[in-house]
Amino acid sequence: MSSIREVARLAGVSVATVSRTLKTPDVVSPGTREKVLAAVEKTGYRPNLMAVQFRARRTRNLVVLVPKIANTFYARVISGIQLAAQSRGYGVLLCNTQGDEAMEAQYARLVSTRQADGVIQLRAHDPFADDAAASASLPMVNACEVMDDAPCPTLKLDNRAAAREMIEHLIAMGHRRIAVIKGPRRSPLTRDRFDGYRDALEAAGINVDDSMLCPGDFSPQSGYAGARALVERANPPTAIFCESDEMAIGALQWLKRAGLRVPEDISVAGFDDIEFASYCDPPLTTIAQPAETFGEIAVEMLTALIEEQTLSSVHRVLPYRLVIRDSTAEAASPGPR
Numbered sequence: 001m002s003s004i005r006e007v008a009r010l011a012g013v014s015v016a017t018v019s020r021t022l023k024t025p026d027v028v029s030p031g032t033r034e035k036v037l038a039a040v041e042k043t044g045y046r047p048n049l050m051a052v053q054f055r056a057r058r059t060r061n062l063v064v065l066v067p068k069i070a071n072t073f074y075a076r077v078i079s080g081i082q083l084a085a086q087s088r089g090y091g092v093l094l095c096n097t098q099g100d101e102a103m104e105a106q107y108a109r110l111v112s113t114r115q116a117d118g119v120i121q122l123r124a125h126d127p128f129a130d131d132a133a134a135s136a137s138l139p140m141v142n143a144c145e146v147m148d149d150a151p152c153p154t155l156k157l158d159n160r161a162a163a164r165e166m167i168e169h170l171i172a173m174g175h176r177r178i179a180v181i182k183g184p185r186r187s188p189l190t191r192d193r194f195d196g197y198r199d200a201l202e203a204a205g206i207n208v209d210d211s212m213l214c215p216g217d218f219s220p221q222s223g224y225a226g227a228r229a230l231v232e233r234a235n236p237p238t239a240i241f242c243e244s245d246e247m248a249i250g251a252l253q254w255l256k257r258a259g260l261r262v263p264e265d266i267s268v269a270g271f272d273d274i275e276f277a278s279y280c281d282p283p284l285t286t287i288a289q290p291a292e293t294f295g296e297i298a299v300e301m302l303t304a305l306i307e308e309q310t311l312s313s314v315h316r317v318l319p320y321r322l323v324i325r326d327s328t329a330e331a332a333s334p335g336p337r
Helices: 004-011 015-023 030-043 046-055 072-087 101-112 132-137 159-172 188-203 220-231 245-257 275-279 291-306
Strands: 061-066 091-096 118-121 140-143 154-157 178-181 239-242 267-269 286-288 315-318 321-323
Touching: 004 015, 004 030, 015 030, 061 072, 061 101, 061 291, 072 091, 072 245, 072 275, 072 291, 091 101, 101 118, 101 132, 118 291, 140 291, 154 159, 154 291, 159 178, 159 188, 159 239, 159 267, 159 286, 159 321, 178 188, 178 220, 220 239, 220 245, 239 245, 245 267, 245 275, 291 315
Parallel strands: 061 091, 061 118, 118 140, 140 154, 154 315, 178 239, 239 267
Antiparallel strands: 286 321
16 A cells, blocks of 8 residues: 555655645645646555545544344443443444345445444444455444454454353353354354354363254344254253353243253353343353443544544453353253263
8 A cells, every 4th residue: 555655755745735635635736736646546545545535524423333233232332332422522323234234335335425434343244345445444443243354443352262161161060961052154253152162162071062053143032942952852951052142041931931940950151241141030141241341442443543543452352251140050960971
């Protein structure tokens, strides 16, 4: 990527003149303007040109791309975003994308057209994927579900380590047949949490049993269906790890209707520590992640980009905490070692 200094050198003018030409071309003589624009074209300086144009007209609006606004975890993240944005004098434009890439691109264009100042993307997808210049130059922060090779600053949890700690807790309580209800197939959260599950089993000398794996999509409905599928198998689990609390709540509902006692007959654990987790029957063992803090720091990072401040860290990892409640207990009848 070329720099403004290269443009200035090629045009034979100062850096200040290049900046002035790009921001307020009417105040620069036609001859100078022509030389600068020719140098911009020759050096391929378009990404920086977009940034200059962007800075010249701020709206103090932030676009937030939310994959599922009804999800209770994302609702807490949004709460953190709104409070942090308001304290900095920014408004928030929420888009409930349902993971629709076309919709994400449409809302992201509000930044390209300078109707908003930056994007917080809560899903692992670049909404500027079809516009390399915009992806390289426009302010964006990817938080919560993070792209593997994100072209922007990121903010995430160590999901693999968190899931491993949860499974180690279940193993320590004598469980050997530990099932997992996974999240959406394409989500990096699903991959990382399953990797942590597998890490803990392998470290304990327990083989990963395909009959203990069940697909899901983070919804209560998939947890309900997953618990039924797992318990009705020939050699059912003594514990179920759900990759989200909403799935765990759905699993608890089916187990109760099936006449099974939690945790006496089967333990259940979740991930997220949403507000309802502590009010389940029984209260849910889970991984707590700081949802509101995700929102607050995402705004902090994005506004720093917009206002051309230096970020203390481009890729940040927030802490998690294992919360042990009444939904997990010693295995009643551990399976074979």
